[in-house]
Amino acid sequence: MFRLVEKRYLFLALSLLVIVPGVLSLIFKGLNVGIDFAGGSSLSLRPEKQLTITTVRNLLKPFPLKDVQVQLGSDQTLASKGTLWVRLNTTVDSTVQNAIKKDLQTLYKSTSLGITFDDLTYKGKKVTIVTVTNFPKGVTPKVEDISKALSKLPNTTDTTKSSSSSAVSSATPTPTSGPSVARTPTPTANAQATATAAAQATATAQAKKATPTPTATARATATATATATATPSSGSSSNPANIPVKVMEIRQGTTTQTINILTVTPLDANLQAAIESAFINQGNTYVQLLQTATVQGSVAADTQRNAVLAVIAASILILLYIWFSFRKVPRPWRYGVCAVIALVHDVLVVVGISSILGWTVGFQVDALFITALLTVIGFSVHDTIVVFDRIRENMQRRTVETFEEVVNASLVQTMARSLNTSLTVLFTLAALTLFGGVSIRPFTGTLLLGIFSGTYSSIFNASMLLVIWEKGELGLSWLKERFGGGQPAATSGRRARERELTTTRG
Amino acid sequence: MRRGTALLLLLIVILAACAAYIDWPNTPGIHILGINHDFKVNLGLDLQGGVRALLVPSNPNEQVTDETIQAARNLIEQRVNGGLGVSEPSIRVQQNGNQYSISVELPGFNTGNQTQALQTLLQAGNLEFWDTGSTPLSENSTFDPSQYTSTNPGGKPWFTGKDLDPSQIGVSTDSSGQLQINFAMKGDAVAKFGQFTQQHIGDYLTVTLDRKVIQSAVIQSAINGPGVITGRFTLQEAQSIATVLRYGALPIALKIASLQTVGPTLGTDSIQKSLIAGAIGLGMVVLFMLLYYRLPGLLADLALALYAGLTFAVFKVIGVTLTLAGIAGFILSIGMAVDANVLIFERVKEELRAGRLLAAAIDVGWKRAWPSIRDSNFSTIITCLVLFFFGNTFGATIISGFATTLILGVLISMFTAIVVTRTFLNVLVPTGVINHPALFGLPAGSIAAATAGRRSSL
Numbered sequence: 001m002f003r004l005v006e007k008r009y010l011f012l013a014l015s016l017l018v019i020v021p022g023v024l025s026l027i028f029k030g031l032n033v034g035i036d037f038a039g040g041s042s043l044s045l046r047p048e049k050q051l052t053i054t055t056v057r058n059l060l061k062p063f064p065l066k067d068v069q070v071q072l073g074s075d076q077t078l079a080s081k082g083t084l085w086v087r088l089n090t091t092v093d094s095t096v097q098n099a100i101k102k103d104l105q106t107l108y109k110s111t112s113l114g115i116t117f118d119d120l121t122y123k124g125k126k127v128t129i130v131t132v133t134n135f136p137k138g139v140t141p142k143v144e145d146i147s148k149a150l151s152k153l154p155n156t157t158d159t160t161k162s163s164s165s166s167a168v169s170s171a172t173p174t175p176t177s178g179p180s181v182a183r184t185p186t187p188t189a190n191a192q193a194t195a196t197a198a199a200q201a202t203a204t205a206q207a208k209k210a211t212p213t214p215t216a217t218a219r220a221t222a223t224a225t226a227t228a229t230a231t232p233s234s235g236s237s238s239n240p241a242n243i244p245v246k247v248m249e250i251r252q253g254t255t256t257q258t259i260n261i262l263t264v265t266p267l268d269a270n271l272q273a274a275i276e277s278a279f280i281n282q283g284n285t286y287v288q289l290l291q292t293a294t295v296q297g298s299v300a301a302d303t304q305r306n307a308v309l310a311v312i313a314a315s316i317l318i319l320l321y322i323w324f325s326f327r328k329v330p331r332p333w334r335y336g337v338c339a340v341i342a343l344v345h346d347v348l349v350v351v352g353i354s355s356i357l358g359w360t361v362g363f364q365v366d367a368l369f370i371t372a373l374l375t376v377i378g379f380s381v382h383d384t385i386v387v388f389d390r391i392r393e394n395m396q397r398r399t400v401e402t403f404e405e406v407v408n409a410s411l412v413q414t415m416a417r418s419l420n421t422s423l424t425v426l427f428t429l430a431a432l433t434l435f436g437g438v439s440i441r442p443f444t445g446t447l448l449l450g451i452f453s454g455t456y457s458s459i460f461n462a463s464m465l466l467v468i469w470e471k472g473e474l475g476l477s478w479l480k481e482r483f484g485g486g487q488p489a490a491t492s493g494r495r496a497r498e499r500e501l502t503t504t505r506g
Numbered sequence: 507m508r509r510g511t512a513l514l515l516l517l518i519v520i521l522a523a524c525a526a527y528i529d530w531p532n533t534p535g536i537h538i539l540g541i542n543h544d545f546k547v548n549l550g551l552d553l554q555g556g557v558r559a560l561l562v563p564s565n566p567n568e569q570v571t572d573e574t575i576q577a578a579r580n581l582i583e584q585r586v587n588g589g590l591g592v593s594e595p596s597i598r599v600q601q602n603g604n605q606y607s608i609s610v611e612l613p614g615f616n617t618g619n620q621t622q623a624l625q626t627l628l629q630a631g632n633l634e635f636w637d638t639g640s641t642p643l644s645e646n647s648t649f650d651p652s653q654y655t656s657t658n659p660g661g662k663p664w665f666t667g668k669d670l671d672p673s674q675i676g677v678s679t680d681s682s683g684q685l686q687i688n689f690a691m692k693g694d695a696v697a698k699f700g701q702f703t704q705q706h707i708g709d710y711l712t713v714t715l716d717r718k719v720i721q722s723a724v725i726q727s728a729i730n731g732p733g734v735i736t737g738r739f740t741l742q743e744a745q746s747i748a749t750v751l752r753y754g755a756l757p758i759a760l761k762i763a764s765l766q767t768v769g770p771t772l773g774t775d776s777i778q779k780s781l782i783a784g785a786i787g788l789g790m791v792v793l794f795m796l797l798y799y800r801l802p803g804l805l806a807d808l809a810l811a812l813y814a815g816l817t818f819a820v821f822k823v824i825g826v827t828l829t830l831a832g833i834a835g836f837i838l839s840i841g842m843a844v845d846a847n848v849l850i851f852e853r854v855k856e857e858l859r860a861g862r863l864l865a866a867a868i869d870v871g872w873k874r875a876w877p878s879i880r881d882s883n884f885s886t887i888i889t890c891l892v893l894f895f896f897g898n899t900f901g902a903t904i905i906s907g908f909a910t911t912l913i914l915g916v917l918i919s920m921f922t923a924i925v926v927t928r929t930f931l932n933v934l935v936p937t938g939v940i941n942h943p944a945l946f947g948l949p950a951g952s953i954a955a956a957t958a959g960r961r962s963s964l
Binding site for chain 1: 551610790
């Protein structure tokens with residue numbers, strides 16, 4: 001027969017070995033919370049043509065976005081042909097922007113056209129992309145009309161100041177659907193950030209977006225700012241308006257598709273421009289920015305607190321229930337307390353290890369973590385009670401053995417059941433974790449850890465604590481007996497045993 | 507076979523048949539006796555997509571703070587979940603500068619035109635009772651309080667949604683089959699409403715929701731108890747309005763700024779993968795039970811199949827939305843449902859080893875295992891009830907949703923493990939065909955010689 005109870009301090013030490021680092025990590029590093037709790041940013045785009053979710057994911061892969069969720073949608077109120085993109089050969093100053101606006105507003109006899117200017121990277125070179133939307137009702141815009149209206153544009157000053165020669169040389173038309181350039185767009189985005197933006201309305205507006213602007217659609221601000229700074233560029237005299245501006249390509253939307261991107265990473269203007277550039281270069285599709293915003297978590301702010309309170313309340317009730325249910329054995333409330341300690345043990349193991357995995361391998365805690373933790377709690381108590389029940393039964397039957405022996409016998413008797421139940425659950429979980437989709441891996445992984453801990457604590461902690469408590473090893477009396485010069489332990493063997501029997505049998 | 511056993515067997519067969527009917531992928535549903543249920547499985551946003559509505563404050567004069575928008579968000583979440591917390595929406599507060607908006611993603615709603623139902627669910631939900639004197643107002647017209655200041659002192663309604671008792675709001679049909687919303691006032695408002703209706707008999711009582719008339723009817727007599735609002739609603743609208751009234755009005759008025767249908771966030775490959783993984787896991791559980799416990803294991807596997815069928819049927823009936831994680835949890839619960847069986851079989855084995863007759867061993871084993879099954883499951887049920895109460899009281903739907911599905915799983919697994927497996931064994935034991943020790947995974951000769959067959963009273 002296994003003498004499990006004799007090794008009780010070893011089992012408890014093993015638990016502490018896991019819990020202590022976990023709790024320390026939790027205190028100093030916290031949990032690596034995902035977008036469900038922490039919130040992040042959302043970006044809604046509307047592509048020029050239909051994209052698949054895999055394409056979008058691949059386009060986003062090179063960017064340092066944490067916890068990205070991509071969702072494709074369709075907004076029937078967006079007329080598929082109602083957005084046009086005009087790519088210019090260079091970045092342009094506000095004079096050119098105003099000229100474009102005036103031309104288009106004249107063409108469609110509407111001042112409410114949505115016209116935005118974005119400086120994006122096209123094949124490694126920074127150019128302005130004009131997005132035109134919000135055409136008057138009943139009007140289907142045509143590429144030829146816009147092409148004609150924008151045939152004569154004024155020259156622009158060099159908005160980058162440093163690459164005037166290359167701007168002129170690249171003025172030769174490029175094929176509309178050029179091969180994609182395999183180049184990470186990040187460096188260019190940085191270049192955009194450092195660009196002096198005195199005469200650069202779009203850049204100003206986009207920079208402002210980093211500190212939130214008071215409009216829902218940031219591009220509207222871009223337009224507004226462009227009008228506000230419409231005075232002719234009084235920039236340095238060394239920067240004359242001598243770069244010819246040409247329309248390189250005009251494309252019209254073909255879809256009502258929308259792309260919703262959620263990420264924990266704050267999306268500043270640079271990152272956003274870089275993402276849009278990636279769509280153009282690698283995805284060969286222009287995108288219209290529908291909305292960008294910071295988002296709060298999808299788990300209500302006080303849910304965590306409520307979950308903790310609920311678990312505390314449930315623990316108290318479980319303690320009371322076990323107290324009631326074990327009322328025929330002496331000191332029944334100790335069983336309740338030990339079951340709750342085992343429960344706390346499992347919570348600490350799961351939360352602690354999740355915290356450690358958070359900063360070591362980037363394990364992220366999402367809304368399902370709450371669900372997983374609650375499942376673990378339910379399982380833990382369930383398991384502990386089965387063992388305690390056996391102790392209760394044996395206490396009534398085996399009246400000549402010490403408490404220690406009864407607990408040990410009960411543990412051995414329930415071992416097959418504990419292992420079998422845990423094994424079936426662990427089988428299922430292991431299969432789900434190993435072969436299931438990546439998206440549920442954190443969930444099933446957390447459960448795997450928790451169920452394992454639950455089984456361990458019900459066998460090796462809860463009952464051991466009962467024995468330790470019953471023998472008074474935690475209290476001062478035990479310390480006194482051992483170190484305070486009382487009777488030596490060896491001589492008191494038989495008498496202690498008798499005394500214990502009388503106390504445990506009440 | 508004893509009478510009780512036969513009855514139980516019949517009950518099990520009927521339950522299994524019902525579950526099979528509901529679980530059938532193309533089930534015709536039930537459409538009789540006023541019950542209308544399609545038994546469609548609701549899949550989550552990750553699996554089938556849904557709609558995504560962007561709500562923005564519609565009244566520019568209203569002050570929107572972080573608290574009010576959070577409160578609005580929580581209310582919408584409660585409305586969408588309608589109590590059980592199993593609808594799996596994703597609702598986020600968004601912010602751009604000082605402009606707040608709420609993004610609401612709901613699974614489903616993307617088949618057919620359900621915009622109306624969605625709009626009802628997302629409206630502010632200010633219910634008001636007005637006295638419009640002798641003027642009846644037509645339904646759906648916009649109500650202008652300034653025209654009725656003579657009968658409504660100060661241009662204020664007599665009663666509002668805040669005076670209603672949330673627990674008494676429901677939908678029913680009157681004798682002519684017209685849908686109506688039941689309500690009752692609460693607290694002081696009960697007496698005040700009785701007094702008001704007493705004093706204004708003959709006047710038109712006009713009920714408005716967000717200043718749109720939903721009913722305008724003559725007060726026939728004093729209404730001292732519950733009342734009804736009869737309007738022209740579809741069932742879905744009536745239920746949405748009832749839900750909106752139950753949880754109260756939003757602190758700010760919102761409008762739908764954009765509405766898009768969204769596709770699933772997960773590819774079909776990940777669904778496929780997880781289902782295969784689930785099948786592998788379950789296959790291992792079934793095989794394990796069969797190899798370790800032999801014949802009882804086989805019976806337990808049958809009981810497990812019934813557990814899965816019944817649980818899935820209940821999920822379909824109460825409209826649990828299944829996300830991928832929900833499916834994983836469901837598969838996991840099947841693994842956990844064997845627990846009671848394992849407990850019982852271990853005890854039966856012990857009793858057999860102790861030399862008891864098979865029938866007696868099963869009896870005693872069951873009795874001995876019962877306290878631990880009872881206590882462990884009761885404690886889980888207590889946890890569920892506490893979680894459900896907290897989740898519902900504080901609007902943490904994720905917690906109440908968990909509690910709902912877990913308590914269903916516990917109850918059904920107790921039923922299948924205890925009643926179903928027991929009945930199967932009771933049917934088989936008296937026949938005497940299962941007395942071979944190997945069927946129980948025990949060495950030969952370990953089942954006492956006096957066979958149960960002789961003692962049976964078939």
